Amino acid sequence: MAYLLKNLTNSIWHAFYALQGDTPGIVAKSKLKVLTANFGTLMDLYGVEKGLDDYRSTQWLTFDQFLYYLQNEVFASISDATPMQTCRLLEERIEEICWLVSRKAYADQKHRVFEDRSIYQLFRIFCLLAEMGTHNAESSYLITMHSNEVAQISSQLVTSLGLHWDSSDFAELSAALTAFRFPTFLAVLESKYSGGGTLDTAAVAEAIDDLYQIYVNDVIKKGYLIKKGFLLPTMRYYWFVLQPGKLTYYKDAQQKDPAGVITLNVNCWADAVKDSGKLDKQFILSSPDNKALELVADDHRGRLQWLAALQIAIDHSGDRIGYQRSLAMQRRSMRLAKKQLKEETGMELQHERQARIAAELQARKLEALSREEGAKVQELEEIKLKLERLLEEEKQALQDEEIVRNLQARVLKEEWERREQLEKLQQEQQELLESERLKRLEFEQKQQENELKLQEAAARLEQLESERQGLDAELRSVREKVRQAEGAQILLEAQIVVTRPLRGGERIRRTQSMIPTSKERSDAIEYLKDRVTSTQEDIHPVT
Known part of the structure; x- marks a missing residue:
């Protein structure tokens, strides 16, 4: 606990x-x-x-x-x-x-x-x-x-x-x-x-x-009372000690050996008994479990005191904290409440004093203001009209502000849509850039291939040029030979004319067999021309 x-x-x-x-x-x-x-x-x-x-x-x-x-x-x-x-x-x-x-x-x-x-x-x-x-x-x-x-x-x-x-x-x-x-x-x-x-x-x-x-022991009351016996109707003095939850009685005030203990709870009650001869002194303590206990005090005042004390003991019978401790806690709470109330009262008095001084000053001000009240009525009316205009302007301003807010919301919406479009365009642009980069890489690759082909073609061109020059030289030598052959032919023809027919016929034939015919010369010339033409055709496509 x-x-x-x-x-x-x-x-x-x-x-x-x-x-x-x-x-x-x-x-x-x-x-x-x-x-x-x-x-x-x-x-x-x-x-x-x-x-x-x-x-x-x-x-x-x-x-x-x-x-x-x-x-x-x-x-x-x-x-x-x-x-x-x-x-x-x-x-x-x-x-x-x-x-x-x-x-x-x-x-x-x-x-x-x-x-x-x-x-x-x-x-x-x-x-x-x-x-x-x-x-x-x-x-x-x-x-x-x-x-x-x-x-x-x-x-x-x-x-x-x-x-x-x-x-x-x-x-x-x-x-x-x-x-x-x-x-x-x-x-x-x-x-x-x-x-x-x-x-x-x-x-x-x-x-x-x-x-x-x-x-400490929570003794609410103690003293001598006359108790009526349960079995025999005899009246005998006992020393009673009342505590929360129990009533103990002894044979004397020394309280050595208890003669009996009566348990008290919320179901018990104590009432005065009106009987002849004991009108002001007798009272009874009853409970649902025990028999009624008849008690007699010394006087009427004593009975009232015992009745009040018994009620307290019954009310606090289930209290685990303790009767006196609870009373001390109540007194402590009351002291704190009084202290707080005193502080609050002091503060209230101070506030009242300040309020009174302020009221006096206010009264003086009101007295001075009452003299000028008539002159200020018109001014107040003008102020009222101004306030009404200001109110209308404020309402209009509120409406304008609402319109502006709607416009701002619309603009924000449009800005958001534009932002989405821009993000979309940016994404498309990035895709285009990526495709352009890939095309550029492909173009650079093709360009490198073309450069390689161009280098090969240039080398081939040089080779063909050298071949063409060789063929040209060969053609020139062939033409020179043809020219020499023609000159030799003319010379031979001249010799054939001046030679005698008989003896010379046989030698002429032998000479003609060594000299190429016109057909052979033309064929040789055509062959050389074809060679030069084919070489030029090989060179022309590359250039």
Whole structure:
């Protein structure tokens, strides 16, 4: 249960504060392991302190870190199903351990007025009513009790001891003290509100024990009542102790052995009984499970007090936090609300003062303005007309703006379409460029092939030119030979004419056989011409 650790936070802080070394705000893990082991033993959790070695890498812990470890590793074993009586017992035993750790700083001092048990009881009362709040230079937190709570405890103690309570004197004391820590609280009670050591120690111890019963044990009311027996109608005095959820009665006020316990819940009720002779004193306590319990108080006032107390005990029978603790929380909430209301009231008064001054200034201004009001009526009318025109212009401007927005939307749409077209054209252009690049590469390849062919043709041309020149030379030599042959033919013909016919006929024939005929000459000439022509035809296509 989270509320159990919350109830014990103040007590654990005192134990943590007592274990501090030279460095404030931190405690070594070795010391905290002992404290954690004691807590675990009470809850039947053995070895729970060993987890501190693995919890964080430092050898020390702050109070927040230690509280977080307790919440997750120790108090996590307490659930909502845990009986309330078990939780109360655990709370009491854990606070005893915390007191044993921190008592040296509070009880082991000289000239103590209160007994050790009384100091322990005041320690538990202080931890119940104190608040954890203001940051301190020595530690992370400071546990203090509000002056109203100290005044309540002090006044009850003074009243129980039969002394006079001076509220004005306590107001001066609380104004002089900045905060009521436990040493301060203890010193104030010992020095001012316990008789200063002049009263009987037993009486002081009894008064403190009464406070302990009220605040720690949630005793709402206690006293003698007459109880009617269940079996026999006998009336007998018993000492009754009323707490939330139960009414216990004893044979005497020593409260040693209970004679009976009556469980209270929301289904119980208490009513006054109007009977002859007991009109103002008798009342009855009823419940659906138990028989009606007839009780008689000492007087009418006592009966009213017991009836009111029983109703409180019935209403808080299922309260796990505790009756006095809940009352302390309510008082704390009321103090915070009053403080906030006071601050808000102060701010409201300041605002009202400022508003009043502003109203006075405004009234003066209005008085001055009222004199000029008549002259400004016409001006206001003109301003009204101007405002109307401006309103019309503004409406027109809004319409124009709407038109412009539509145009902008249209332009944006067109721009978007153009952008898409441009992207499409860009893509087509890229495709064209790619095709042109491929064509250029093909053209360059063909150009290289043509250049190779041209080089080959040039070489072939040179070869044919050389052949043509050779043929030309051959043709010229052939023509020269033909010319010489013709000259020789003419010469031979001349010789044939002058030669005698008889002897010369035979020699002429032999000579004619050696000289080519005209047909042979013409054939040779034609052959040479054909050779030159074919050579020229071979050269002409290439060029």
